[in-house]
Amino acid sequence: MPGNELFQLTDVWLERPREDGTMQPVLRGLSLAIPGDGITCLIGPSGSGKSTILRLLNRLDDPTRGQIAFRGQELRSLDPMRVRRQVAMVLQTPVMLPGTVRDNLEAGLRIHGQSLSDPGAWLERVELSPDMLNKKARDLSGGEKQRVALARSLATQPEVLLLDEVTASLDAASGAAVEQLVLNLKLPAIWVSHNMEQVRRVAAHVFRLEAGRIQEEVRA
Amino acid sequence: MTPMSLIFTVAFVVVVAFISMWQKLDLERDLLIGSVRAAVQLIVVGYVLFWVFKVESWLAMIAMVAVMVIVATQNAAKRGRGLPSIHWHVLVAIVASEVATMGLMLALRIIPPTPRYVISISGMVIGSAMVVAGLLLNRLQSEMASRRGEVEVWLALGASPRQAAGDVLKSAVKASMIPSVDALKTVGLVQLPGMMTGQILAGASPIQAVHYQILIMYSLAASAAVCSITLGRLSLPLFFNRDAQLVR
Ligand SMILES: Nc1ncnc2c1ncn2[C@@H]1O[C@H](COP(=O)(O)OP(=O)(O)OP(=O)(O)O)[C@@H](O)[C@H]1O
Ligand SMILES: [Mg+2]
Numbered sequence: 001m002p003g004n005e006l007f008q009l010t011d012v013w014l015e016r017p018r019e020d021g022t023m024q025p026v027l028r029g030l031s032l033a034i035p036g037d038g039i040t041c042l043i044g045p046s047g048s049g050k051s052t053i054l055r056l057l058n059r060l061d062d063p064t065r066g067q068i069a070f071r072g073q074e075l076r077s078l079d080p081m082r083v084r085r086q087v088a089m090v091l092q093t094p095v096m097l098p099g100t101v102r103d104n105l106e107a108g109l110r111i112h113g114q115s116l117s118d119p120g121a122w123l124e125r126v127e128l129s130p131d132m133l134n135k136k137a138r139d140l141s142g143g144e145k146q147r148v149a150l151a152r153s154l155a156t157q158p159e160v161l162l163l164d165e166v167t168a169s170l171d172a173a174s175g176a177a178v179e180q181l182v183l184n185l186k187l188p189a190i191w192v193s194h195n196m197e198q199v200r201r202v203a204a205h206v207f208r209l210e211a212g213r214i215q216e217e218v219r220a
Numbered sequence: 221m222t223p224m225s226l227i228f229t230v231a232f233v234v235v236v237a238f239i240s241m242w243q244k245l246d247l248e249r250d251l252l253i254g255s256v257r258a259a260v261q262l263i264v265v266g267y268v269l270f271w272v273f274k275v276e277s278w279l280a281m282i283a284m285v286a287v288m289v290i291v292a293t294q295n296a297a298k299r300g301r302g303l304p305s306i307h308w309h310v311l312v313a314i315v316a317s318e319v320a321t322m323g324l325m326l327a328l329r330i331i332p333p334t335p336r337y338v339i340s341i342s343g344m345v346i347g348s349a350m351v352v353a354g355l356l357l358n359r360l361q362s363e364m365a366s367r368r369g370e371v372e373v374w375l376a377l378g379a380s381p382r383q384a385a386g387d388v389l390k391s392a393v394k395a396s397m398i399p400s401v402d403a404l405k406t407v408g409l410v411q412l413p414g415m416m417t418g419q420i421l422a423g424a425s426p427i428q429a430v431h432y433q434i435l436i437m438y439s440l441a442a443s444a445a446v447c448s449i450t451l452g453r454l455s456l457p458l459f460f461n462r463d464a465q466l467v468r
Contacts, residue, residue: 058376060465080463085378095369098387108377149373156377 005069006036006160006188007057012066014052014212026052027063028212036071038204039182039189043196043218048209050192051092054162057190058089088158092165092192094149096137104137104148108156122151127177142169150178154185161189167198230255272335281335288346289314296353300361302468303458310353313451317349317443318342324442330435341436344415348400348440349447356396356448357455363388364459364468371466381460389456393448400444407437 014027027049034040042050055061056068059080068075070083097104105119116122120130126147132140137148150166161182167175179202182189193199199206206218233255240247272280293311300306322342324330331337364371367388374384407413415436419429459468 059463060372060375062463062465076463080465081378081380084376089376091369091373091376093369095373097370097373107374111374111377111379111383153377 004036005033006040006071007032007034007190008067008069008072009033009053009056010067010069012056012063012068014049014056014061015064026212027056029066030209030213032207032214034190035205036188039191039202040205040207041199041203042190042192042207042209043194043199044209044215049212050209051164053209054089054164054190054192057162058087059083060089085156086158087160087162088153088156089162090150090153090164090166092168094142094145096140096145096148099137100134101137101140101148102133104152105133105155107152116155119155122155123148125154125181126151127174143171143174146170147174147178154181159187161185161187161191163189163191165192165194167193167195269339272339276335278335281338284335284339285318285342285346288343289318292346292350292353296350296357299354300357300455302361303357303455306357306455306458309451309454309458310357312454313353313447314346314349316450317447318346320446321345321439321443325435325439340415341439344436345439345443349443352396352400352444352448353451355399356392356451359395360389360392360452360455361468363392364466368466375464375466381457381464381466384464384466385456385459389452393452396448397444400441404437404441407433413437 009030009032012027012030012032013025015023015025018024030049030053032053042053044050052061056063057070057075059075062076070078070087075083097107101123102119105122106116109116119133123130123132128144128147128151132144137145140148146166146169150163153161163182166182167178170178175198179198182191183202191199191202208215208218233251236251237248239245240251268284272284289311292314293307296314297307297310300310303309322338322345325341326333326338331341364385371384371388375381413433413436416426416429416433419432420426459466461467
């Protein structure tokens with residue numbers, strides 16, 4: 001159903017400067033309709049442009065050419081800061097902000113002068129102990145950081161999720177817990193994953209990316 | 221000092237030139253240019269000041285301060301190459317620190333509003349602002365480059381560019397002010413500042429020289445702070461575009 005898509009990308013090109021000054025085409029005329037229901041998984045080889053697409057949808061970057069619509073509206077015509085509040089992105093490599101785990105969890109709401117009522121509960125939701133709240137966030141392990149980063153984004157109560165390999169450095173048990181948490185939220189999400197088992201479990205739609213183009217829609 | 225002893229000071233330059241050639245530091249050319257420039261600039265300024273102090277002209281005083289501001293701006297803005305319209309931002313910051321410090325000194329009648337005082341103290345205030353402006357621009361650019369990930373996490377959470385780069389700005393401002401704060405802590409113990417040395421050599425009592433030096437040190441610190449904060453706040457938006465994307 002056209003018009004009902006969460007995101008509609010039409011002939012999107014993105015070029016990035018290389019060290020030597022020439023341009024590398026990262027996305028090459030990509031067209032993609034992401035439905036508004038359930039979880040859409042993006043799969044594809046390393047370097048095919050999956051993370052790049054998520055950055056575009058969060059408006060951290062704009063395409064060199066082509067259109068992106070969010071719920072039927074031209075993305076560029078919307079206030080980027082509003083879009084980012086609605087469309088939360090969890091980056092592939094989690095970056096902790098200075099300060100404690102609590103500071104990190106509260107960051108999103110603090111921007112808008114609000115406070116987070118129960119930061120400890122957010123840690124429990126991602127299978128971490130609330131004892132961790134006053135720990136220095138940069139001292140956490142990779143998997144812990146990844147979960148704090150997810151909780152940090154979820155705590156802002158977004159409407160749409162962009163998840164970039166959020167369970168990549170987790171053991172099977174915490175990975176499954178994070179998966180269940182996301183499923184329980186029942187939010188539309190775009191989830192980049194290399195784990196085909198996971199994709200089969202969570203995805204309503206799957207697209208395969210190859211060299212900056214959508215190769216095919218895969219049966220979920 | 222007699223003209224003869226002034227000429228003998230060239231010996232110092234010869235010493236450096238000798239070391240440079242001996243160690244193949246390749247500094248002779250720059251050294252020669254620097255030495256000649258220093259002498260010419262100072263002698264010209266000496267005569268100009270002599271004239272300005274004698275005629276006590278307001279216009280000449282303002283013109284001299286303006287020249288100082290412009291030269292300081294040119295110099296500091298070099299550290300911000302790659303940032304669009306950085307010259308104007310540096311200019312505003314240096315003018316702000318000069319106006320704030322000089323305004324306060326004149327308003328509180330700490331110094332009399334004569335060219336002798338205004339020009340000499342402005343020179344130091346503007347010089348300190350220039351150094352701090354350069355440090356800030358350097359630091360701000362390197363911090364923004366190394367902390368991109370952090371800034372983008374803030375942006376992705378819906379922060380405005382100012383919020384997103386707030387921590388980065390804070391550490392850049394802090395770093396740019398460390399030399400000024402250190403100078404406050406060690407003055408008199410490590411080094412006798414130029415102005416005090418000059419006054420003492422010219423025959424003033426060390427007590428008198430110290431009073432002025434305290435005034436100078438405080439005003440330099442104030443000027444550094446005003447310049448650093450003003451320039452930091454002004455140049456932060458240059459790293460982002462209108463859509464709150466990090467572009468530099
Ligand atoms: N900031 C950047 N500057 C220059 N090139 C970049 C930048 N970010 C990504 N690229 C290039 O864009 C291409 C796509 O990168 P992207 O991160 O989107 O891949 P990916 O599909 O997410 O891969 P992976 O599965 O390894 O995470 C790569 O060739 C990469 O080198
Ligand atoms: Mg990626």
